[in-house]
Amino acid sequence: MKMTLLCLLNTALMATGQMLFKYGSSGKSITGIVDIIRLFFSPVVFCALCLYAATTGLWLYILSKVPISFAYPIQALAFPLVLLASMLVFKESISITRWVGVLVIVCGVMIATHG
Secondary structure, three states: OHHHHHHHHHHHHHHHHHHHHHHHHOOOOOOOHHHHHHHHOOHHHHHHHHHHHHHHHHHHHHHHHOOHHHHHHHHOOHHHHHHHHHHHHOOOOOOHHHHHHHHHHHHHHHHHHHO
């Protein structure tokens, strides 16, 4: 149970990082590598990069304790988390086909982790 919760935490942190990347890059003109490097040092993107570094540390800990065949499917829950957050935070319109796809992912994770 503890490792499942840590996997879920890791997934939530990854999804948060993705939302920070989106927020930090929205409205920016990216035309080359210099713009990308400059963006790395913007406060929001830098925070997302730090969060990803911490999440990687947590992921390494998780992988040292459980089989990757158990832990990795849980990471797929980042898709529904980001979809939901994109709707709530960025007011994106989500089609029914995307919701159906997310439902399939959630069912797949349930099957993969309880099998």
